[in-house]
Amino acid sequence: MSKSQIMILGTLVTTLVMTSGCTRLRAHQGYIGDQTLLASVQPGVDNKESVQASLGRPTFVGQFDANDWYYYARDTRQLAFAQPNATAQFVLKVRFDQSGNVASVSQTGKELIANISPVGDKTPTLGRNKSFFEEVFGNIGSVGAGSGQGSTPNSPN
Secondary structure (H helix, E strand, O other), X not given: OOHHHHHHHHHHHHHHHHHHOOOEEEEEEEOOOOHHHHHOOOOOOOEHHHHHHHHOOOOEEOOOOOOEEEEXXXXXXXXXXXXXXXXXXXXXXXXXXXXXXXXXXXXXOHHHOOOOOXXXXXXXXXXXXXXXXXXXXXXXXXXXXXXXXXXXXXXXO
């Protein structure tokens, strides 16, 4: 091999390695289910045992009501180090009555995804804004005053 061929080969390998980090990543999170099985859950027909037998354990159970079962799935795409973007999502909510029978079934999709954008890098707080020097020197003269915090009506101070 000549020197120019080695340089071309080295440049080609370097280019391939550098661009391999820019590939588009696809990911799936959550429940993997069959649409036929998901559609087979019927209110008034199924109960907790039959739903768990056909769909498996739920992704999570409702925090405020244990009779709400959720099956969740999301597909995302991401380019290199960018934030992942949801391409598809579904949430199946199965609500049971007190006796354990299916009361309702609802399915939602990507339309419920909320885009949250925090404002600023500081958390707003209530109260006074003090400068550095007010924080450091603000208590001068108030130490030992008898009517301040920590004094009690029966204390000798």
